[in-house]
Amino acid sequence: MSSVLKKDRFKLPDGVIYLDGNSLGPMPKTVPARLASVMNEEWAEMLIRGWNKAGWMAQPTEVGTSVGRLIGAAAGSVVMGDTLSVKVYQALAAGVKMRPDRRVILSDTGNFPSDLYMAEGLVGLLGQGYELRTVAPEDVAAAISDDVAVVLLTEVDYRTGRLHDMKKLTALAHGAGAVMVWDLAHSAGAIPVDLAASNCEFAVGCTYKYLNGGPGAPAFIYVRPDLADDVEPALSGWLGHDSPFDFALNYLPGKGIERMRVGTPPVLQMAALEEAMKVWDDIDMGALRSASLELQEQFIAEIEHAVPQLTLASPREAKMRGSQVSFRFEHGYAAMQALIDRGVIGDFRAPDIMRFGFTPLYLDTADVSAAVAVIKDVMTNALWDEDKYKVRSRVT
Numbered sequence: 572m573s574s575v576l577k578k579d580r581f582k583l584p585d586g587v588i589y590l591d592g593n594s595l596g597p598m599p600k601t602v603p604a605r606l607a608s609v610m611n612e613e614w615a616e617m618l619i620r621g622w623n624k625a626g627w628m629a630q631p632t633e634v635g636t637s638v639g640r641l642i643g644a645a646a647g648s649v650v651m652g653d654t655l656s657v658k659v660y661q662a663l664a665a666g667v668k669m670r671p672d673r674r675v676i677l678s679d680t681g682n683f684p685s686d687l688y689m690a691e692g693l694v695g696l697l698g699q700g701y702e703l704r705t706v707a708p709e710d711v712a713a714a715i716s717d718d719v720a721v722v723l724l725t726e727v728d729y730r731t732g733r734l735h736d737m738k739k740l741t742a743l744a745h746g747a748g749a750v751m752v753w754d755l756a757h758s759a760g761a762i763p764v765d766l767a768a769s770n771c772e773f774a775v776g777c778t779y780k781y782l783n784g785g786p787g788a789p790a791f792i793y794v795r796p797d798l799a800d801d802v803e804p805a806l807s808g809w810l811g812h813d814s815p816f817d818f819a820l821n822y823l824p825g826k827g828i829e830r831m832r833v834g835t836p837p838v839l840q841m842a843a844l845e846e847a848m849k850v851w852d853d854i855d856m857g858a859l860r861s862a863s864l865e866l867q868e869q870f871i872a873e874i875e876h877a878v879p880q881l882t883l884a885s886p887r888e889a890k891m892r893g894s895q896v897s898f899r900f901e902h903g904y905a906a907m908q909a910l911i912d913r914g915v916i917g918d919f920r921a922p923d924i925m926r927f928g929f930t931p932l933y934l935d936t937a938d939v940s941a942a943v944a945v946i947k948d949v950m951t952n953a954l955w956d957e958d959k960y961k962v963r964s965r966v967t
């Protein structure tokens with residue numbers, strides 16, 4: 572179907588149609604050998620020398636540059652580390668410092684809760700009248716007023732896949748004198764992103780979703796290059812210091828993006844991600860986007876034809892969606908468990924969203940039709956209506 576299909580690069584279990592790469596990407600086949608090599612030839616043999624000899628210390632910025640290529644970020648403007656929640660906090664804290672006369676962080680109620688929780692925690696710590704203001708996603712543009720210090724938005728809504736207009740909202744934020752932070756959790760590796768063109772100050776994202784870095788893969792943070800030597804890191808850990816091995820008693824922020832590092836990088840996870848990023852070497856994000864929309868349109872058309880019990884929760888207009896399609900169903904949790912039991916893996920987001928991710932690196936039109944056939948069977952015959960499918964697991 573498309574030039575971006577690289578199914579043979581991934582290890583996918585037999586009998587599974589994987590529609591959850593938006594939550595945890597599958598494993599690229601070369602990752603285990605790479606990890607074995609890092610463990611046996613680097614960790615075991617080099618021991619502490621690995622930091623220099625194997626280049627472990629340089630990895631966070633090197634891998635950052637390879638992630639940056641997919642999101643329109645110049646080389647050296649992205650660094651890896653920590654988790655996305657931590658990176659959200661760093662970006663927000665640096666952003667409010669840039670607007671000392673303002674007290675409002677603006678976000679929307681469609682944002683992923685952890686982003687809002689991190690903002691709440693920061694606002695609580697700052698005190699002094701700082702406030703997190705949330706409005707409905709469609710009301711964000713109108714809510715960008717001149718008391719807003721930082722606008723924090725996630726480009727693709729994790730529930731519905733609805734896409735915010737990055738360029739337009741960034742321009743509005745800047746017009747009102749606010750700093751713009753974009754969360755690219757469901758954008759990086761999913762849709763074309765042009766951070767440089769958007770002109771936003773900060774962007775953050777994770778790599779275990781569409782980038783296939785594996786469970787617990789490090790997050791990333793982007794700082795616009797002209798600001799990178801001025802931003803004040805709130806998480807002033809030693810590896811963000813200008814000269815960590817001087818062991819000075821006072822913090823002096825490192826050069827450029829290096830200052831957004833905090834502590835020791837997760838070398839094994841970083842190696843897994845670095846290896847996983849090789850899959851992207853020759854991927855054209857425009858071609859990937861076309862392929863993703865083709866799969867989504869096919870899925871929506873076939874579901875609406877065959878499964879009237881499901882109601883589309885995602886925008887109908889293709890260009891308003893990221894790379895996922897969601898449907899509402901009252902018994903969505905049980906229905907998703909019944910699907911997973913039959914090899915069609917998506918996920919569930921409370922209260923009633925059945926979420927399906929479309930990842931053209933390893934999904935084709937035949938997979939979509941096969942998934943629809945299983946969904947039709949489960950829904951038409953109410954195969955979900957069993958007690959065992961109604962017990963909520965810790966992760967949904």
Ligand SMILES: *Cc1c(COP(=O)(O)O)cnc(C)c1O
Nearest residue numbers: 654655656683685725754756777
């Ligand atoms: C997946 C996701 C997160 C997860 O944060 P972690 O700290 O990596 O667990 C945060 N924000 C958004 C918008 C997400 O989609």
